[in-house]
Amino acid sequence: MRSLLVARREFFTAFDSPVGYVVLALFPALAAALFFVLGPLFLVGETSMRDFFGWMPWLLVVLAPAISMRIWAEERRSGTEELLLTFPFQLRHLVIGKFLGAWAILGLALAFTAGVPMTLELLGDLDWGPVLGGYVSVMLLGGASLAIGLYLSACTSNQIVAWLLGVVVLMFFNLIGGAATASAMPPSLGRILLSLDFGEHFHSITRGVIDLGSVTFYFGVMAVFLCANGLVIERRRWS
């Protein structure tokens, strides 16, 4: 409940500055532009959102750190972090609350892309299973990306540094699968790297198959980085 109070505050604070609106407008506009204008939808002539979701990991590489970069770095820069830590909340409430607030912003941005499946349904016979899987997938991938972004935001007081670090780390998690299939890689290590690849789990769900393994992978990443986030704040509190 206390986490939800923090989440609510975090959600609305994001829209006190234009950055929140820019993210909110940019995400669906870019996704639609890549799909309808630059993508081969009308050339191929198939009612499918496969290409739409195919772009999502790369959009999130840029946009998830843009949502999360401010959250801890701004508190630290403006000196409100100490004040926040004196509030009658436990640290886990703050960490989870801030994460949920950021996740809700991503959810809202994603809701603005609802026009895309509706348009496709009007133009053909859309299979809604992969669409549902795709949206669940984006939320899970977005959650994992935000948890990483929050951790990096907690490590620095500079928002730009937090964003840049976020982009680099997310690129790593999205490209690790490519390295897994490289010729120099032993197959056993390749399998381990492939199981850590964000895109591999993402595409498994966007097919329309919600695999408990992939879902737990994303929640596991969220748990690991939120805990790391908490440990960073905790260490700073007592140092």
Place this chain on the structure above:
Amino acid sequence: MVLVLLATIPVVALVNSLHWRVDFTEERAYSLSPATVKMLEELDDRLQVKLYFNRDIEGAESLLPARLVIEDLLQEIERRGAPWVSVETVDPTTDMAAQRDAEHVGVTPMELQSQDVGGFSASLLYQGLELRYQNRSEVIPFLTPNEFEFAFTVRLAELQRAQRPVIGMVSDEPLLPPQMPGAPRQVPEGRIYEQLRVILGQRYAVRDIDPSEEGAIASDIVAIIVACPHKLSQAKLEALDRYLAEGGHVLVLQDSDYVDPATQATELRPTGLESWLASYGVVVGSEYVFDEESVQITVRQRVVNTNTGPEVVPVRAAYGFGLLASGDSLVEDHIVTSRLEQVAMFWAHPLRLSALPAGIKAETLISSSGQSWLLPGDSSLEMSEANTKALRDAAYATGPGKPYALAAALRGVFPPNFEHEGLQPAEGLMVVISNSELFHNVTLGANSSGNADFASNLLDWMAQDAGLIELRSRGKKKRPLLDFASSYIDAQGGWTQDASKNEELDRDAVSFRLSRVRLISWANVLIPVVVVFVLGMAHRSFHRRRARNPFQPGGQS
């Protein structure tokens, strides 16, 4: 927090091992099909699955995700078939015994060439599977993830069945000579449906029969194909009549003539089935169906000057007698045709269904497109530029185009046309195709996927093995986007007989399509931006109002 951090990795690993998943796709495309699950549940003995996979796949690393899909499906098979199914993976590149086994059962490796610092190197890639059940075995020499479940289920069905079902073939083709030991079997010229036998032979035993012979239509026959015979004798027709009246399943390839695909020479070929079919309300016309949806043929060569010098390029033209049935031409709600991509039919005739006997129901399976016309049976079939144009002109001169039925299925209790002693009437099935060249060796070779899938689907359906049809067509369901150009042309009343008007209509349709595509694309890009902007302005003005009234609840004080 440290505890959560430490507990996460084993929890993720544990949950991963459970392999629990939900498939939300409409056709359950990524789960085992009901047909496979049913077969696994019916196992009453040990099924050993031996997977020949080499661990080191240097040079084919891109196959790793595909291998994971296959392993994932095999794990599900093992789970659904427990306790009877066991899966063992062996590596023939490191295990000599496994290599001998692979060679012995027919799992052949793919040779891979890869380039490294020292030059080219070759390696072997094993990706096959052997199924062993009740002292019998079946092999899939090389697995691909897309076809894996179908290939697995077909082989499992083979193992579970004591004997292959038989398809009887009635035609005038020359018989195969006896097999000489050690020598390849010679297929005599004129055996024009041999390719069809090969395709069906993967699932059935295809037997040439003379239905008039005593015991020729045995109880193991699941369907009979009557492939455009020449003047079928009265005795054979009587036997077929009895088979159908007693609930048999008959596929008739009925044509008034035979066209040699190589030379387009025609030969009138009355089958002797005409009046028998007519008694069930089925008449195959002598005209040819000319369709705008047709194959492109090379009519001549042209020399073009390019940067690299003169180059010979083929000039192609649509050949209206080689129609391509796709989209609406393949009936959407029939299991045989619903997920087919395309069927090519050369020199098809119209199939007319009228005055069906009481209790017989007919359904069309394939028809020509809405832009089809009938041309006389003595039209030139020549595949030349001049003839393609002349045929089009002749077709347009006959008036507006319309679709014509080309294949239909009739079901019900067929009243016999002859006196039969001790007849036991039952519901039968007859499929009539008004094109004898549909399953010709040449057609099946040229359009292997569409026509072969149609033949397999049709016979599986007639043999009442619908589960396999679903499995074969899984993931192939077409979901086309609305074609703006076609809908525009339809809204304008369709193509006319005037070529210049057609050109203008084509131009307008293309520009209509472009405008709609732009409108849809930019609307999807800009509407969210506008909505966010409006929300932002509303939020801002709300805050300003609150700031002006600081003593309102929630205002600044």
